[in-house]
Each structure stands twice: as C-alpha cells, then as structure tokens.
Amino acid sequence: MCGIFGYIGKGEASKITAMGLFMLQHRGQESCGIAVSNGKKIKLIKELGYVKEVFYEERVDELDGFAAIGHVRYPTRGKPTIENSQPHLIETLSGPAYAFASNGDVVNYKMLREKYEGKGVFFHSDNDGELIGRMLVYKVERENKSTEDAVEEIMEEVKGAFSALFMTKDRIYAFRDPFGFRPMIFGKTEDGLAIASESVAMDILRIKNWREVEPAELLILTKNGARDVKFNGEKLRKRKETAHCSFEIIYFARPDSYQYHQFVHDKRVLLGEKLAEKDNVEADAVVPVPDSSNFMALGYSRKRRIPLCFGLIRSHYIGRTFITPSQSVRDESVRQKFNPLYRFFHEKRIILVDDSIVRGTTIRKIVRMIKGAGAKEVHVRIASPPVKFPCRYGIDTPTFEELIANRMTVEEIRKFIEADSLLYLTVDELKEVLDSPQDFCYACFNGEYPILEKE
Amino acid sequence: MCGIFGYIGKGEASKITAMGLFMLQHRGQESCGIAVSNGKKIKLIKELGYVKEVFYEERVDELDGFAAIGHVRYPTRGKPTIENSQPHLIETLSGPAYAFASNGDVVNYKMLREKYEGKGVFFHSDNDGELIGRMLVYKVERENKSTEDAVEEIMEEVKGAFSALFMTKDRIYAFRDPFGFRPMIFGKTEDGLAIASESVAMDILRIKNWREVEPAELLILTKNGARDVKFNGEKLRKRKETAHCSFEIIYFARPDSYQYHQFVHDKRVLLGEKLAEKDNVEADAVVPVPDSSNFMALGYSRKRRIPLCFGLIRSHYIGRTFITPSQSVRDESVRQKFNPLYRFFHEKRIILVDDSIVRGTTIRKIVRMIKGAGAKEVHVRIASPPVKFPCRYGIDTPTFEELIANRMTVEEIRKFIEADSLLYLTVDELKEVLDSPQDFCYACFNGEYPILEKE
Amino acid sequence: MCGIFGYIGKGEASKITAMGLFMLQHRGQESCGIAVSNGKKIKLIKELGYVKEVFYEERVDELDGFAAIGHVRYPTRGKPTIENSQPHLIETLSGPAYAFASNGDVVNYKMLREKYEGKGVFFHSDNDGELIGRMLVYKVERENKSTEDAVEEIMEEVKGAFSALFMTKDRIYAFRDPFGFRPMIFGKTEDGLAIASESVAMDILRIKNWREVEPAELLILTKNGARDVKFNGEKLRKRKETAHCSFEIIYFARPDSYQYHQFVHDKRVLLGEKLAEKDNVEADAVVPVPDSSNFMALGYSRKRRIPLCFGLIRSHYIGRTFITPSQSVRDESVRQKFNPLYRFFHEKRIILVDDSIVRGTTIRKIVRMIKGAGAKEVHVRIASPPVKFPCRYGIDTPTFEELIANRMTVEEIRKFIEADSLLYLTVDELKEVLDSPQDFCYACFNGEYPILEKE
C-alpha cells in the first residue's frame, strides 16, 4: 500500500506535493520522495523516513518547479531500499527528463522485466514502479510512440494494480489500471491541477470539486489545463466489473476520505451496525481498538445501546515497537501502543471491536491485557470477514500460512486469541454495506482473484 | 511541564528508564535524556528529539549500569538548548559523580542563582534543575553535609515546584516539594525500585503496588531497598494544605494515569457530566477535539443523551506544524492536525467539547473549519474554568496578556472564537469534581498563588 | 591541469586506479573520482578532496570491477563543483553504461555545446570532459556509429587538448588529441593494461616497458589485450609538428616522470645550468624555492660552483592558506608555507632560484621575507622565459592582465618583486634544452597558439 500525489500549476509545486503527501502519510511510512520539474530538468529527492522529517522547509525550497509528483511507500515488492523507493527518475541522453510513481502491484512483473531487459533496458531497482516507468520511456524514446499510445499499451501489457503518475519536463500523465484496484482522485485548485490517492489530500488544498479518476482513464495535465482520454476499460479487463479494493474501506483509507464513490467513515459505522444486528451477547461496554475501529465501535454501540468506552489509551508516539527490557510486562510491544484504563475493566463484560484479524497475535495480546486488567468476559467483534488469502494488488498481507483464518476455523481462532466469543461479518454482509458491491474485489476474503499472472 | 523517571536495581537500568520515559512522552517532546551509573561513574546522553528516536537500542546499550534517572522536557525556564535539557550531569574532581532531574519550576530562581554564584558555583545553563542539583552538591562536597540534611535545606530554601531525582554513584534520592505541585509515583518491581511522574510508566513495568511519593517526602533508593524520610510538610509550606496541580487532571496527565489519589479519566468524564448538567442547548451531535477531550465529550454526551460523533479526524503524524504552501487552506496549521469528516457537519447543530482555552486561536480555527464544513451552529463547551493567570509552578502557560480569558469576558471570547454559544465550568464546579479539593492549586483560574517569590 | 588513470585486467581495477591517481595527486587536488565497470553496469564515486581521503579502503571496496578510469582535477573550465568533476558517468535507458575522463581543455566548447544541445543532448555540468563524453555516446547510441568512427570524428570536431579515457561496460578507449598537448602513457602489467598521465604512476605498478600514447592515437583496451588505431595526425592538425606543453617540463610534471620522450628532472637540471651559463652575479649561496625548483637550483649551483643551501624550510602540512590572525607576520600566507632558516641569511648575497613567475606576488613575499631575515642582496633567477600569455590547453593560468610579464618589462618586474637583480631564460634558451623543440608549444611565452577557436 502506498500513496501518490501530483500537482501542476503556478509555482510551489513541490511544497503543495509535500503537503499532499503529508496527508497521505497513513498509506506508507517507510520512505517518501518528490520529483519536480522546472521545464528544463527533473530533480528528485527521496529518503527513508516520514514526510515531515524528509521534506522540511529548506529541503523543499531546493525543489523549485511548476510540476511535481510524490510518493509515500509501504513496502510491497522489493527490499526497503532507496532504490526501491519512488518516484523513479529516469535519465537518458536527453537528461533527467522523466519521473514515475505508482500505487499498486504488478502481477506479471517477472515476465515483463525479462522482456524489457532483453530489449536493452537497464533497471536500477526491483520495484514495479520503475518497470512501468521505463517501459513508457522505452516506447516513447526508442519506439517513437506517442505517450497516449504508450499508456494504452501499458494498460494491455501490465497485469495488476496501478494508479500511476508519469511526469515529463512539462506535463503529468495520470492513469489508473482498468480494474481500478487502488483509489485515485483528481481535483482543480484555483492555480493548478492535482492528483491524490485519497480525497483528504484535496481538503488541505481547498479543493471541493474533486472527482475520482476512472479505471482505464488517462488524464494529461499541463499548466494550461487537463485533457481526458478514456480507454475501453471493459475490453482491457475482459469483463464488465471493476475491482475496487474493499479493504481500503475497511482499514486502509483515512475515515475522512471519499473513495470509490463512497464516504469511508459512513461505511465503517454501517459495518459496526451490521455486526451489531446479528449479535446478542450481553455486555457492559463496547471498547474499540483505537483508532482504526472507532467508527465501527460507534456503530455497534449505537445499534445495540451498549455504552461506548475508550478503555484503551493509544500512544501517539509509537511507530515501530520500542526497545523492550526483560523486566517489563509480557506482550509489552502491545502495551507500548495501547494501555488499558486502570480499574475500568474490573469485573466487566467487554465487547472489543476491531477492523480485522490478520495473524491474530496482536488481538490476542490485547485480549490478554484486558483480562489481566480484570475483565470478566471479552467478546471480540470483527467488522469484516476473515482474511484468508494474500492480496496480489498492492496490500502487504502475509503469506497463506501466516494468515490465521487460512489455517483455522473461527472457533479455533477464538481459542487462539483467548476470547470468550468471536464474531466476524460474512462477505455477503460486507457487500450489503457497500454501494455497487459488484465493482469491488474481495479476493483476500474469498480467493476470487480478478486477475492472475498467467492470463 | 516535564516528566521524570528513575530506576535502581538489577541491571538494565537505562533500558527500563528509556521505556518509562517513552510512556511519559506526552509530558515533554522537546528533548530527553538519561543518566546512568555503574557505581564508578555516571554517564549521560541527552538530545533534542523524541525518546524513541534518541534512545534506540544501540544507544541505550552504551549506557550500562544499575541505576538511572531520565527526563523528558517541555520547556519552561530557559531556552530550548541541550544545556537547558535534563538530567544535569554534575562533575567535580571526584568525576561525573552526580546527576539531577526535576519536574517543576523554581519561583526564587534568580535570587538563589546569584547567591550560589557568589559562593563560586558555576552554572552551565539557565535551568532550575541545574540550580537545585548544584546546590545539593555544594552542600555535600563543600559544606560536608549529609544528603538528607541537604535535601531538607533545599525544601526550605527553594520556593516552588519540584518532583526531583538526585543520583550519586550508588543511590537515587527522590523527593517532592512540600506543596506537592507536580505528581510523583513510587513503585517496586521484582528486581528494583522505580520513580515516575505518572502511574502509566509503572504499568509497563508490571508494577501494581505503586503509591504516590508524598509532598515533603524523601526516598533514598539503593540496590538493597528504599529508606523513607518524611519532613514536616506543614511547617515547610507554612500551611496545612498541599497544592496539587488541578490542570494535570484537566489536561496534562494521560487519561489512564492515577494522580493525587484519583483516576484521571474518571475525573474527566465527571467534568463533562458537570458541564452537561448546567447546559440545555439543543444540538444534533457532541464532537470532541481529539484526543484530549474525548472523555469529557463522552461524559457530556451520556448525560445529555446527545450522540457522540468523531467529527474531527486527528493526524498521527503531526508534531509541530508542517510547511504551508500559500495555496492551501487558510488555518491550515489546524487542518494538518484535525480534518473534518466530509459532509458530516452539513446543516448540523454541534456541541464542540474541549478541555480548555488558552489563547483562543486554535479553537477559533476549529470553529471556522467546522462552519466551513457546513455546520449550522457550533456551541463550544469547555470542561474547565477560564484560564486567567499564568502558572508559576511548571506549566508553560503564556503571559497575562496572551491569556484570552485575562483580557476578555466570556461573551467577548465567544465572539472572538466565532461560536454560537460558549460555556465554561466555574472553579467551584471543578472543585466539586475533585476529591480533597482543598489540596489542589487553582491559581491559573483564580490567581490564588500558594507561593510567591518574595515570601 | 588534471591527471587521468585507467586500468583493465584481472580484478582490483579500482584499487589500482586509486593507487595510480594517488601518484598523480600533484596534477590536481580539488577533486578526484573513479568509475568502475563489472561488465553489467558502471559505478562512480567522485568527491572534492584528496585521493587518500576520498578513496580509503572501505570506499574502494565498494567499487568492484575489472575496468576503471579515474581523474584528479585541477580546475580549468567550470566551477569547483562535484558536477564539474570527472569522470562523468553517462546514463541512458541502457543504464549507467559509459564513463569519460579527460585531461585538457576544449577551445570550441561553446559552439559544440550549443550544437549538441540543439540535437537534444542534456548536459549536467559545464565541464569539457562531459561534452566529449556525451558527444561520443550520441554518435554511438543515436547515430549508430562505431566507437572508432566516433573517436575519429571527435578528433576533427573538437579543437583543443584532450588526453581522454572513454569506458563502456567492457572496454576502455584511450585517445589523445592530434597535437599531443597533454601527456599520456600506456603500460602493461602482468595482469592488465594501464593508462596514466605520467610515468610515475606506472612505477608503483612495477611496469617498466611503458610508452607514450602518440598524438592522434586511439588504444582500445579489453581484458584480452590492446588494439591500436593511429589516425592521421598531420592531416587532423593541419601541420607537421605536434604541440607538447613545455610548461609540463618546467613546472607541472613530477621530476621523476618521463614525458614527451624526455626525463623531466634531467631537463630541469639543464635549465638551471643554462641559466648559470649566462650569469655572473657574485653571491654566497644558491637557494631554491622548494621543492619545485630544487633541480634547477642544483644545476645552477653546480655550474657556477656557488654552494647550494636549503635556506627555506617548506611545511608539509599546508594545502591552501590557513587562518591568519592579525598579530602574525605580514605575508604570513607565504610564511606558513616557507620559513627561512634563522640567522642563515644574515648579511648574505643570495641567488634565489624559482621555476617561473606568474603574478609575481608570491616571489615578492619570499624576497621580502629573505631580506627581513637579513640578506644583503637577493638575486632572483627564473629557469624559464617570462609567462606573457594565458594557456588555452588545460593549464589554469590567469588572464592577460594578471600575468605580470604581460604588463611589465623585466626591469619593472624586478622592482615590483624588490629583487636586486632578475634574470629569465629566453624562449630560444628553453628550446636548446628540450629534445625535438619544434614539437612543443610555447604559447604562454610567445603567444604563438597552435590552435584557436575559430579555425
């Protein structure tokens, strides 16, 4: 999972892009980068670290230009190195004249890489973004194709998810794969044009009239405005329906974002309500695992009229787990992140709401911690279906073996996490909550992959 | 406002201290430091930055020893320099043999500094912690007093707030001023003894039987156990009552902490309820300014049966304000921190709950932002009395002139912050919520300073 | 003035190149760089600083490969930036597949740069080496010419001095301009082939049977051996004679080098003798300005049987001038470099031998310093003719106006430098000392430039 942002317009392109990336920080904390064009050449800064640490004022000031694209990375394909970070700056005899950034994952990466290496193209990284970027430059510089044609060929050749930005010295090409796996928003400021992974990044720019970039759509952004090219998505994906990522709605997106034509927080409240509807366990309090399941817990609490309580206090200063002395509490890695209210849980029957269970280890630690704090019963409620299959389109889920729901029944999971009861949503219940449910991908829940490597 | 942590026992003292400071990070983000003793000399590392950035594993490993004291700093007296950071390492011909860290503020700093400079004592910083530390060493090394006697003299000479840790090569002296302004907790692990500003730092160490260090109490901690000295608090403070900081309960402490013999989150729920009791404005939703007023909003919502909503999404990645391009939203510094749910506020009447108003500029930006998002009415509810007087005991409140409640009536403040109505608690209502209200300091609300420079 | 070194063979190419550059450090102290190929891609490290500081062991170990080219830079064209440093790594869609380094200066740089920018070639620097390198890549990649043909075209198009190394992934092309301005040596080790600016770099590699690369010669070096291409030098330069730089013999080359078919130190002794032959001033001691005129002073001293004395002690630790407090001696910048023996000069008549006078400011400071040390007379003897014209072929001489001999007669110079007498060699006397004098360039002495921009 990653985030992208692009801007072209009057001045300050890199500053606006830094701000946009900052609002997308939740989509990737490993590294970030911005490439900016002043019309003569493209300059790139990318580093491991958070946006606000990498792009402090003086740093952004180095990046003058009217067009910029940026990226925050959450590692999927390739090692956590600067080379594998995005954007990619692509240099030819014409200079540093192209930059590329993408959110997604390429299913037929290996085959395509070998094919283009065979044509003499050199790759600096193992990253799928670099692959698409250099394919485009190859088509344009060596095969003398128009960029529009090159993008259309990419939509045919590249199997997988890509919400992509390709910048030349004077324009930005923004395009999204035919399935529309990952989100992509287009907006207009008074002075320019912007592209972002999520609508929250538009908010900070005073943009109200943004819209989604459609699957199989290409937007050509220049200083003078945007031109729109819509390829035949149905033909390109060989089916009618798109495949929006349902997990974005459940977990990944910020609650204040609009994605796939729906408001994320609304859907999360509904998921909590849906869960409540089929539940009747008696309890004294509903406690969310903060902050990702706050809206789900709120929906559940309201529906069932059991009071919502902030029983777990989340530390704002944790990223990765901090050092852990042997004298500290067992399961201290969870304790550093969440601390239970002292005496609150004493003798209480608790509904603990979370958005999903992947490996099951964290929720087990939380259950234990709550019981250690005196809770009489802990009933775990998950506002999504069991995650049984790895994602192939850009979310860093673990392997089959690591997914607890792949190797255990719900009852076995309940025992493993030491809960008194455990309830999930079904895929059908999830669908009932979403608008246009047929246009979503549920592969991680039901294994129905919309696209595979050998196709 | 700052946080302190100390540990003496079997091994890993600096690791345990780093962990303890991490749990106290909310009390100070400017700088942090740890001094550790291995019995032969004391070593110190302190830096500007967060605990988890400064004290990564390799760094802590450099600090071997069985006793350590640490500090997180929120600047009060002195500039934000490393010299003004704590702990202070005090070196004499006996080597780096003493370290000192304190939470509080010294009222008669100037007079004491001149007095001890006159005795030939050199100060590296303008920090009040260094003052008390070097006064102690002067008394011990130059005047050949016992450390107990020296601490007692400090309790007489030093006017102000200090929850302090003084470490020699083989022991830690923990003591608290006679008024008990700032919190201080003492706990025992299986292997050692710990002191912390708040009880949350004990949680991570599996310590259940902690207790407060009493005002005017001195604890002498060695590898073999603790010895207790209780000075005559009433005589030292020339009055019966202590002066616990009521603002800790309202804002500063973590909600999951226990302070001054009460649970912070309980009191915050009660403050919200107290506010609700005297309110009757009609509204559609109660929205907290996250996360500091979450419990207050919960109490208010429950009492008035108006639904609680998370209408503002807080960014987890902001510390100080990030760079701000001119094209971004006005009041973007608040927008980077809080973003409103899109369409949620539309045509709604909102109860906006916050813990306090200091300058009034932030709440005004939030009110404007919510109205910009379509709210019909915004009623601001503050779960504490107006802050009219600067704190002199360790909280970094601004000057008289900057405190909005010092120069405006409530109605004028309401107009300034552009709210439709504004309601505060009274000091008496605050007192009704606290246990042993006579033992608290309300100086920032009513100007009744328990202790002044010239006394 | 710069130095180049290249090696291809069995392993350790970058280590050998670092060693070679170290021996050429006197030719350029501003920056240094090494590009190395492992057959798949070319890696480059270049930095401001000395060879032994930049290329410490761990650094060189990063540069594995069987072929390498390196450069030490003494700035001529372009600012002292890393971009203007050499070698240049040239990247295309084929990757970082070419590197280029050159010693010399291009007379028609401006015209050629504009011409190739017009063809879409992008330049990262203002350096003439990058110009030739990218011209070669353009001819090979875009015009599909053979590298041999491309080099021959360079010899026609590029006016000026270039002793150049062009590396592809698997070979090194070494070539020298038709005039042979700057030196270039080719040698064979047991395991490989080497190219260097001066023969001293061959000494360290145990290479005895080196030879000069001839003007207009191209050597194609591979792991399997060298192939030789000799272009028609006379036709390319439109005249019979080459134009070796006579200033290399006088000053620039190390005395232990062999250049243009002659031993440098032998020639320097002869220059001193030639000066002595026409001199009859009475004196007590011959003192060289160390170390550059040591051999000249030795020749002078022997011929005139006046004792040689090391009256000036040279500091080994000075590079650029160190900080200078106002209390220190006047002309302290010279004093930091040269210190006179205390009492040695007292009442003595001194013959002060130097290799050349450029601006006249340094020699004046030395004369003053010697007189200040008590010398009765100081007779300055310069073992070369007056430098009246700027070099256009790679030596960083100042402008016309700054050259003292351009605006003053010898007698005026004598007065300016405060010497009791001053004697230079004539150009004819210089020619008498050199072998094949017709093959040398004396433009800086007599203004007869062998090649001009507009030709």
Add this chain to the structure above:
Amino acid sequence: MCGIFGYIGKGEASKITAMGLFMLQHRGQESCGIAVSNGKKIKLIKELGYVKEVFYEERVDELDGFAAIGHVRYPTRGKPTIENSQPHLIETLSGPAYAFASNGDVVNYKMLREKYEGKGVFFHSDNDGELIGRMLVYKVERENKSTEDAVEEIMEEVKGAFSALFMTKDRIYAFRDPFGFRPMIFGKTEDGLAIASESVAMDILRIKNWREVEPAELLILTKNGARDVKFNGEKLRKRKETAHCSFEIIYFARPDSYQYHQFVHDKRVLLGEKLAEKDNVEADAVVPVPDSSNFMALGYSRKRRIPLCFGLIRSHYIGRTFITPSQSVRDESVRQKFNPLYRFFHEKRIILVDDSIVRGTTIRKIVRMIKGAGAKEVHVRIASPPVKFPCRYGIDTPTFEELIANRMTVEEIRKFIEADSLLYLTVDELKEVLDSPQDFCYACFNGEYPILEKE
C-alpha cells in the same frame, strides 16, 4: 612526542594558538586541541586530525577569549582516543575552570595515579597530562595551596619529562621539568605573551626576542605581563646537569628551530660533516632520504666533495600508507612516499644519508628500491649513533626487542638492510657536535637514563 602552544594577551588567543600549533604540526599528527578562556569559563575543542582540518576559521571563531593553550599529539602513553588527547579541561563545582597540556612523559605515572585515586580524584583518561593537571587542581581546590606551591610540589612528585601549560580562567602557568627534557620557548608579542615547543612557532608571530624557558622554571602569564619563578633545579633533579633530548636535534625538531641554545640545521650540517670526516668510501653521489636528512647529506657532500643529488622524490600527499593493491610493487608503502629518479641510479655508487635507524625496515626497503633502480653500490650513512634503548621521556620509540640496534651488531644490521656498507656516528662524535654536551640526554643511545621510576 608532542607540541604545545599557549598565548595570553589582547584578543584572538585561539587564532594565534591555532597558527602556532600549525607550525608545530610535525611534532604530532594524531590529534590536536585548543582550550580558551574568556575570563568566565574555559572552552575546549579537540579532535583527531590535522590542525588545519580541525581548526578551520568558523571553528576557531567559536573559541573566543584572551588566553588559550593548545596541543598537537603524537601518541605516547594511552590509546589514540579523544580522551587521551590534550589539552584536558578540568571541571569542578567552580565550572570548567582549568585546562592543562603537556609535552613529555611521566615515569612514575602508575604510582601517582593510584595515590590520587585514593584521595578521591577521578580520571577520564590514561594520559599523563591529565594526571598532572588534576594533581594541580587537587592541591589548589582541595588542599587550598597556592598554584606556585602546587607547581613546586609537582616538580618534586612527578618523575619524568614535562613542558607544561596550566590555564586558569585568567592566567597561564608555564613550567618545565627540572631536567629540561623537552624544549619550551617563551616570547613576547606586541600584544601578548606566548609559549611554544619550538621557536618556529614564534617566527610566524613576528617575535624575535624569544628565549628558552629554563628547566625548573615557572612563568606566570597574565594579560598584564609575566612573572618568573625559578625553583632550585639542581636540588630537584639531585644533580647538576640537565638532560636535554639529543634526538630533538637529530630528528624531531624542525631544522629552522632553535632549541637548547643551538640552531638545529647548523647542528645537522655538522653531524653530516662529522660523518664525512671519518669516511672514505668511493661514490658517485650523495643522496638524502628526504627531507629529514637533507642538511646532514649537504654537510656530508660538501665535506667529501661528492655531488649531492635529489635521487628520491618525496610525495607531499602521503600521511599514513595508502591502500595497496597486490599488483603494485613490493615494498610499495615506501614507494608511495619515496620514488627513485628513473635511470638516475643506473650503475652508480650511492652514499645514502639518513638521520637514524629505528626498526631497520624502512631503510631496507629504500636500499632495495635504489638497487632495483640499478645502483651498483649503496652505502648507508647514519648521522647519529645506533638507537639501542627505548625513550622514557616522551619519544615514541618501540620496545627493546623492536630496536634493531639492540639485538644486532652494526655488521648484522648492514646485512639486514642489504647495504654495501653502513656507518654510524659514535655517541662521543655526537657530543662533539653539540654545545654543552653534558646537559643532554643520550639514554636512547647509551642506556644512561637520567631518571627512573623507582627513585
């Protein structure tokens, strides 16, 4: 071996000290440091590295004050760490109020360290300079002695060599051990007073009327002038004669220095002449090992009327040995430093003059290199006696076992170094050259140590 410099006067003390240290760089290249006082506190900067690298302009500007002491270190006692570098800043409750720097070595270090640790003094390093410095502060601060009395006690208690500078906030105490092992010069500028290890450092400051600080002398330098205290040297050293280091004259001092009442270069010419007087080997050229034996070779050459030749070219860029690829010449570490003139040595009989032989390995490499360059005979002439005993007074000679002359006869050494003949001076011949020879130490040649640990 180390170098010290101190200055007190009107302004720029640290700049003048940096300049002075720069002129003493040959006495120590490992680390350097400057401590400066502005009357209120003492500030110290010390680092590994050369003076001109550590003390660049901006760095020195940080060090404002009117008094400064500095040190360049050549490691003797203790590891090459910053802690063991000098000067030492000594902090007490009075602040960073003392600094100390010394050139020499303490024979009874271990005994004294234990004694003062027993008194509660803490040491940060293993350096003998810190020992003397803290002993002084102990006597002054804890025993309330005057500094004059404290220095006199040091002269009694500390056995060994020390030319020392002790700085308080407002003055510098400069003193020299009773034996006068290491040099120490005192001079007056127009604006202040200076102390230096060698007179060359005075030259740069325009000081002509400097004098030696006498053995057992203490100079108290203030802004208003110097006061002189002469202790009874004969009584303190229990004998009449001092023990100046004869090796300073032979090798260590710069040739342009004046030390122990004699000019170093004059003595070196005489040492070369003395060697010539007793020699009659036939030869074609006298070649010095540059630059340390240049004057010796000059004296030898003149006396025997055999021409002096610069047959070895010394690189100015080598410090420590550079990386060495396996393909390079054997003995390349010497080759990097000295390169023979090509063809010069061919069939010649060479007199190779060097100042001394310690381990014998370098001279062997040079002899081999010269023979490899074609020399018919190489006759090694050493202008000092065989070094058989380690120095205990500040020169970093190796152990007994490593000193070649300790385990081999002259004939065995000759064979080892592969010379055709080898001639040394005798100790008596060395004495004949020195003025007041009875006042010198020859312990490294004859084992007659003037002072031992147990005395």
